[in-house]
Amino acid sequence: MTAAEDKRCTPVKLVSSLLRVLSQSGLASVGCEPGSEIEMSSSRNNSDRASQQDARAWKALTGTKYTASLRQVESPLAQGFLGDRFSARTLVAVLDDHPVVGSRGGAPVLGDNGMHDTDPWRFGTKTDLVDLALVIEALRLFTPTTEAEAGVNSYRFKHTVEKLLAPHCSYVTNGRLIWAAAALGLPLVETESGGPNLLIGISQVEHDYVRQLVDGGTPPTAHHHRPGGLDHLQDSLARCLAGTPVGPRWVPPAPVVVATPFHDWLTTQTDRNDLVGDIARDYVGGIEHNIKSISVSAGDFLKGLVAVWPAPEVYDAAVSAIAEWFVASPHAEPVRTKALSRTSEEVPGWGAGAGDMERIVFACPCGEGEVVEEHDNIPGFREHSVNLWCGRCRGEWDFAPGRSVRDWGLVPV
Numbered sequence: 001m002t003a004a005e006d007k008r009c010t011p012v013k014l015v016s017s018l019l020r021v022l023s024q025s026g027l028a029s030v031g032c033e034p035g036s037e038i039e040m041s042s043s044r045n046n047s048d049r050a051s052q053q054d055a056r057a058w059k060a061l062t063g064t065k066y067t068a069s070l071r072q073v074e075s076p077l078a079q080g081f082l083g084d085r086f087s088a089r090t091l092v093a094v095l096d097d098h099p100v101v102g103s104r105g106g107a108p109v110l111g112d113n114g115m116h117d118t119d120p121w122r123f124g125t126k127t128d129l130v131d132l133a134l135v136i137e138a139l140r141l142f143t144p145t146t147e148a149e150a151g152v153n154s155y156r157f158k159h160t161v162e163k164l165l166a167p168h169c170s171y172v173t174n175g176r177l178i179w180a181a182a183a184l185g186l187p188l189v190e191t192e193s194g195g196p197n198l199l200i201g202i203s204q205v206e207h208d209y210v211r212q213l214v215d216g217g218t219p220p221t222a223h224h225h226r227p228g229g230l231d232h233l234q235d236s237l238a239r240c241l242a243g244t245p246v247g248p249r250w251v252p253p254a255p256v257v258v259a260t261p262f263h264d265w266l267t268t269q270t271d272r273n274d275l276v277g278d279i280a281r282d283y284v285g286g287i288e289h290n291i292k293s294i295s296v297s298a299g300d301f302l303k304g305l306v307a308v309w310p311a312p313e314v315y316d317a318a319v320s321a322i323a324e325w326f327v328a329s330p331h332a333e334p335v336r337t338k339a340l341s342r343t344s345e346e347v348p349g350w351g352a353g354a355g356d357m358e359r360i361v362f363a364c365p366c367g368e369g370e371v372v373e374e375h376d377n378i379p380g381f382r383e384h385s386v387n388l389w390c391g392r393c394r395g396e397w398d399f400a401p402g403r404s405v406r407d408w409g410l411v412p413v
């Protein structure tokens with residue numbers, strides 16, 4: 001046990017042994033302790049009992065000494081970051097009764113190498129159980145799928161989990177990854193070859209995002225597939241490493257459904273054999289590889305495109321796609337562009353009092369020119385205008401009709 005773990009575990013043990021002494025001496029039962037403390041004592045005793053039962057189950061399976069097993073059950077790393085502390089008894093039971101990986105009274109079907117491994121598990125480190133608890137936390141990150149959608153290969157997944165959990169747990173066997181997934185109740189499907197690996201039912205796109213993040217190559221630049229609990233897991237692991245207390249358990253936020261009309265339309269254009277089809281395929285590929293953000297509107301799409309200085313033919317194809325989108329969805333929000341600057345100048349006025357002149361400059365759609373919004377807020381002299389100053393965009397874009405100057409929006413001509 002590290003000094004950091006010691007700091008966290010010792011006071012708890014002292015309190016619980018003190019309560020046990022009180023309870024044995026009969027003081028607690030005759031009301032010498034306030035009611036809340038009796039309840040605390042009882043819940044603590046229950047949790048002690050659960051820990052002891054877990055330690056005994058782990059000892060029976062692995063041959064690890066009871067105290068070493070209990071130490072692992074009580075490790076700060078094994079208390080659950082994204083869910084409750086996972087029971088070692090459940091882990092042990094899965095090896096017997098799980099429909100895919102359980103022996104169900106017969107010979108073991110799962111070992112460290114994976115399915116159909118007849119060698120016994122290689123237990124013996126002081127962290128076998130803590131490591132499994134960490135693998136379970138890593139698996140809890142991902143959204144489960146149905147059995148039919150199970151598609152993440154356990155062998156690839158185990159490498160992702162190792163990199164994610166390093167340095168706490170930098171080696172995970174294929175079999176233990178499958179074991180943890182089975183204990184969590186994730187769908188498990190045999191591969192066509194029937195080899196040692198299984199297909200695991202977790203979100204493939206969330207997996208690929210995390211893999212890209214931990215692989216050490218180019219990190220994701222778009223985060224729509226980032227698992228919600230990832231920050232909490234990484235923060236909790238860092239706190240354990242530093243010996244500081246872990247924050248309150250993560251509570252998943254309620255799912256929010258956001259309408260993404262332009263995204264929905266563009267992703268249905270990928271089968272086309274023209275430039276718009278090319279644009280759509282490039283967009284979908286960028287979303288899959290976490291390098292493009294989801295474009296809720298045509299304006300989002302254009303901003304993302306212009307930011308990477310597209311070739312002229314790519315830009316033209318994108319404008320064609322946006323023009324088609326507005327024909328298909330005439331009530332869609334027109335395109336707003338990136339704001340560049342805002343200035344306000346006080347002026348003395350023309351007899352009726354002072355005022356100011358406001359000038360807000362935006363990029364034009366192609367990014368080479370400007371959209372300029374001007375407001376003369378002077379008593380007796382009020383004028384508001386918006387103009388597109390770009391030779392290239394002039395023939396391609398027009399202001400959407402029926403909108404105020406401040407609420408301007410552009411649509412392809």
Ligand SMILES: [Zn+2]
Nearest residue numbers: 364366390393
């Ligand atoms: Zn322009």
